[in-house]
Amino acid sequence: MNSDHTNPLVSLVDKLALHAPISLEDRIALLELPFSLRTFEAGSFLLRVGDRPDRCGLLASGFAHRHKFNAKGQRQIVSMLIVGEIYNLQQLHLPTADSNVQAITRCEIATISHEALRELTTQRPSVEHAFFITMIVELSMSREWMLNVGRRDARARTAHFLCEIAFRLDRQGLPPGQPYKLPMTQEQLGDALGLTSVHVNRTIRSLVDDGLIDHTKHNVAIPDWDLLVEEAGFQREYLHMESVCEVISA
Amino acid sequence: MNSDHTNPLVSLVDKLALHAPISLEDRIALLELPFSLRTFEAGSFLLRVGDRPDRCGLLASGFAHRHKFNAKGQRQIVSMLIVGEIYNLQQLHLPTADSNVQAITRCEIATISHEALRELTTQRPSVEHAFFITMIVELSMSREWMLNVGRRDARARTAHFLCEIAFRLDRQGLPPGQPYKLPMTQEQLGDALGLTSVHVNRTIRSLVDDGLIDHTKHNVAIPDWDLLVEEAGFQREYLHMESVCEVISA
DNA sequence: CGGAATGTTGAACCGTTTCAAACGGAGTGG
DNA sequence: CCACTCCGTTTGAAACGGTTCAACATTCCG
Numbered sequence: 001m002n003s004d005h006t007n008p009l010v011s012l013v014d015k016l017a018l019h020a021p022i023s024l025e026d027r028i029a030l031l032e033l034p035f036s037l038r039t040f041e042a043g044s045f046l047l048r049v050g051d052r053p054d055r056c057g058l059l060a061s062g063f064a065h066r067h068k069f070n071a072k073g074q075r076q077i078v079s080m081l082i083v084g085e086i087y088n089l090q091q092l093h094l095p096t097a098d099s100n101v102q103a104i105t106r107c108e109i110a111t112i113s114h115e116a117l118r119e120l121t122t123q124r125p126s127v128e129h130a131f132f133i134t135m136i137v138e139l140s141m142s143r144e145w146m147l148n149v150g151r152r153d154a155r156a157r158t159a160h161f162l163c164e165i166a167f168r169l170d171r172q173g174l175p176p177g178q179p180y181k182l183p184m185t186q187e188q189l190g191d192a193l194g195l196t197s198v199h200v201n202r203t204i205r206s207l208v209d210d211g212l213i214d215h216t217k218h219n220v221a222i223p224d225w226d227l228l229v230e231e232a233g234f235q236r237e238y239l240h241m242e243s244v245c246e247v248i249s250a
Numbered sequence: 251m252n253s254d255h256t257n258p259l260v261s262l263v264d265k266l267a268l269h270a271p272i273s274l275e276d277r278i279a280l281l282e283l284p285f286s287l288r289t290f291e292a293g294s295f296l297l298r299v300g301d302r303p304d305r306c307g308l309l310a311s312g313f314a315h316r317h318k319f320n321a322k323g324q325r326q327i328v329s330m331l332i333v334g335e336i337y338n339l340q341q342l343h344l345p346t347a348d349s350n351v352q353a354i355t356r357c358e359i360a361t362i363s364h365e366a367l368r369e370l371t372t373q374r375p376s377v378e379h380a381f382f383i384t385m386i387v388e389l390s391m392s393r394e395w396m397l398n399v400g401r402r403d404a405r406a407r408t409a410h411f412l413c414e415i416a417f418r419l420d421r422q423g424l425p426p427g428q429p430y431k432l433p434m435t436q437e438q439l440g441d442a443l444g445l446t447s448v449h450v451n452r453t454i455r456s457l458v459d460d461g462l463i464d465h466t467k468h469n470v471a472i473p474d475w476d477l478l479v480e481e482a483g484f485q486r487e488y489l490h491m492e493s494v495c496e497v498i499s500a
Numbered sequence: 501c502g503g504a505a506t507g508t509t510g511a512a513c514c515g516t517t518t519c520a521a522a523c524g525g526a527g528t529g530g
Numbered sequence: 531c532c533a534c535t536c537c538g539t540t541t542g543a544a545a546c547g548g549t550t551c552a553a554c555a556t557t558c559c560g
Contacts (some may be wrong), residue, residue, distance in 0.1 A: 019344070049293070049487075068397045071483030073404070076397040090386040092378070094269070098390045098488045125375065128382075129343070135385050136340040140348045142392040145327040147318045149400040150444030154516075185538060194400030199516055203538060233321030235301075238348045404548070435506060449548055451508060467557090 009033060009061030011084030019137055029124055032129060033117070035110040040103045041133035047088050047101040055111040058086050062107030063183055065154065067191065068099045077192035079138070082168055089131055092117060101145065105183045129203050138239050144238045149194040154203045155241040159232035162213060162220055167236060177225030183218050207231075255386060258310030258360040259283060261334030269387055269490060270380035279374055283367070285360040290353045297338050299353040305361040308336050312357030313433055317441065318349045326399075326443035329391065339381055355433045358497055381474060387490050394488045399444040402483065404453045407443050409482035412470055417486060427475030433468050457481075 009031050016022055035039070037060065040046060046057055046064060064081040072211075073237050078099060081087050086100045121128035141164075148160050167176045186204070187197040196208050207213045214221040222228050259281050266272055266280075287310065290296060296307055296314060314331040328349060331337050337351045341494075342364050371378035398410050417426045436454070437447040445453070457463045462478050464471040472478050 001380040002304075034334065066393070068393060070397055070401045074401045076401040077398045078393045090389070093383050094386055095492050096487065096490075098490070099393050122375065125372065125378075128375075128378070132378075132382055132385070133343050134383070135389065136344055139340070139385065139389050139392060140344075142389060143316070143318060143328045145322060146328045146396055146399060149396060150429065151320045151324045187538080197538085198515055198518080198540090202516095205540085237346070240300055240344050240346075240348070437506080448509090448550080452548090453530085455508085463557055 005096070007031060008037070008058055008108070009035065012058055012086065015084040016130040016134065018128075021069060021126065023126060024132055026127050026130075027126055029120060030127065032086065033112050035112045038109050040107045040109060042103055042105050042107075045100060045102050046107070046109060047097050047099075049097055049100055051091075051097045052090050052095050053088055054115075054118040055113050056086055056092065056117055057088055057101075058109040058110040058112065059083055060110045063104040064101055064107055065104055065188065065192065066099050066101050075191045076194065077188065078148075079141065079194070080165065080168075084133075086134075089135070103121070104188065106248055140238050140240060154193070154199055154206065156232055157195070158189070158200065158203045159207060159212065159228050159235050161189070161193060162222070163228055163232045164227075164239075166220070166222060167234075167239060167241075175225070177228075179214075179219060179221045180219035181218055182220050243246045257281060258287070258308055258358070259285065261310070262336065262461070265334040266377075266380040268386065270383045271376065272380055273376060276374055276377050277378075279370055280377065283362050283370065285362045288359050288361060290357045290359060292353055292355050292357075295352050296357065296359060297341075297347050297349075299347055299350055301341075301347045302345050303338055303341050303347070304365075305363050306336055306342065306367055307338055307351075308360040308362065309333055309361045310358040311385070312323055313354040314348050314351055314357055315354055315438065315442065316351050325441045326444065327393065327438065329388070330415065330418075330442070336384075337380075339385070354438065371405060390488050390490060403447055404443070404445055405457065406482055407445070408450065408453045409462065409478050410484050411443060411458060412472070413478060413482045413484040414489075416470070416472060416475075417484075417489060417491075425475070427472040427478075429464075429469060429471035431468055432470050 013022065013027050013030050015236065017027075019230075022030075035058070040062075047053065049068070060082050061083060064087065065077045066079045066081065067075050067077045068085070069075055081101065088097065091097055144160075144164075148157050152160060162182075163176070165181060165182060166178070169180050170176050170178050184192075185197070186200045189195075190197040190200045193200065204213070204215055208215055211223060212231055214223065228234075263272065263277050263280050267277075272280075285308070290312075297303065297317070301416050307450065309331050311333060314337065315327045316329045316331065316337070317325050317327045319325055327336075331351065338347065341347055341429075371381065394414075396412075398407050402410060412432075413426070415432060416428070416430060420426050420428050434442075435447070436450045439445075440447040440450045454463075454465055458465055461473060462481055464473065
């Protein structure tokens with residue numbers, strides 16, 4: 001399903017269909033969008049503060065993150081980007097980017113011209129609607145992220161992050177808790193969690209020691225999903241996955 | 251301009267026009283939306299996690315905040331709501347609310363039925379577009395909030411919060427830095443900043459002692475705007491106010 | 501006026517940071 | 531194949547920022 005030769009727009013459609021009703025015609029129209037593929041090396045910037053791109057970028061493979069810097073040059077990662085996600089939809093509407101997007105691993109990006117997207121969304125309000133909902137879900141995830149950074153201690157914070165990623169990755173009907181690859185350095189984890197890399201190290205170690213996770217070589221395994229969820233205080237509702245079922249059953 | 255007898259929809263239109271092009275017809279259509287007014291006392295909830303409202307709420311007067319709780323019952327305020335802002339637009343698209351909205355002061359709320367709003371946005375894509383942009387700006391503010399909580403020390407964090415509020419309040423062309431009323435307790439401030447009320451107290455005190463702000467009786471005055479901005483590392487771009495000018499000049 | 505909520509202050513405590521040093525693995529060049 | 535370097539991980543010890551607890555002062559509000 002994620003083979004290298006698949007049209008990357010398929011993953012976008014899947015992602016959109018997760019939250020919004022997408023008709024067959026919508027799907028076809030989306031899949032017919034013209035795009036061009038480009039590869040970015042790990043560490044390279046997909047978008048920078050102040051950029052005014054004229055194309056949207058769709059993550060076709062790899063991991064990326066969105067971040068900002070404070071005045072002292074310290075970084076805060078504000079969201080993770082996973083396959084199938086568009087990372088600069090908002091520049092369709094507001095000219096300048098307010099944050100950076102950077103590749104964690106090598107990333108394949110399908111870029112789509114704003115023009116083509118505008119044409120599609122004006123002709124198909126349901127697609128614009130779907131993009132709207134995507135944005136709402138992103139906002140909801142941001143709120144949970146704020147709670148995470150502001151009001152959870154290092155252990156719960158780290159556990160929660162790992163739960164979220166696990167949950168967002170396992171979307172083909174697999175139960176969460178499957179092992180997954182998380183190609184982030186401890187420094188990047190620290191920047192996502194508002195901690196130092198040193199403390200991330202100690203925290204992960206303590207989670208491992210307590211048997212809550214396995215973590216070797218950028219692989220995360222979760223021996224007992226419920227236990228980690230408990231430690232994290234993770235409540236999946238903020239990801240708004242359940243709305244899919246409603247839409248489907250409707 | 252903010253008199254008690256003004257149609258509260260005027261402030262909504264002003265807010266929307268700040269970021270998106272709103273035609274005269276759009277304005278008229280918006281102002282003709284049927285609404286009903288309701289008053290909420292300070293401390294009461296305008297929206298709760300899990301609610302499935304069938305009406306949108308527009309803050310016609312007062313202050314409110316949006317917050318979440320962690321598993322231990324600690325609160326994190328994730329955004330501030332100011333006059334003219336709609337606080338549950340997203341329930342138009344996703345059924346259940348993911349956070350609480352609570353009145354800080356007594357609030358007048360104009361509620362508008364989802365039905366009426368849906369009708370308006372389907373007939374007027376430019377209005378839906380404007381709502382979309384509102385959401386994008388909110389997302390941008392959330393990102394800055396994450397940076398604030400995650401990567402700024404108590405002084406800069408508090409200063410930044412005060413800068414943001416000052417900037418968001420002074421929108422009728424006044425330069426920022428005008429004195430303003432901020433009817434929040436130190437506990438609420440702490441929950442917004444991810445600090446304890448005790449430490450908020452000490453931090454505000456130190457800002458006052460250093461002459462960066464005046465703060466008496468819930469009134470905030472900023473003797474030297476540039477100084478506070480410097481302390482906060484405040485950069486206004488994330489509020490996306492400058493796009494107004496572009497739209498206007500276009 | 502009285503009681504509750506909020507603000508203020510001090511002292512002890514603790515979670516996280518800082519600094520520093522050592523270790524391991526991957527990649528490179530000789 | 532080894533030596534070397536670079537980068538990320540691991541660990542320890544000390545320092546610091548923010549929390550906790552507790553007591554008291556002040557303001558708000560009925």
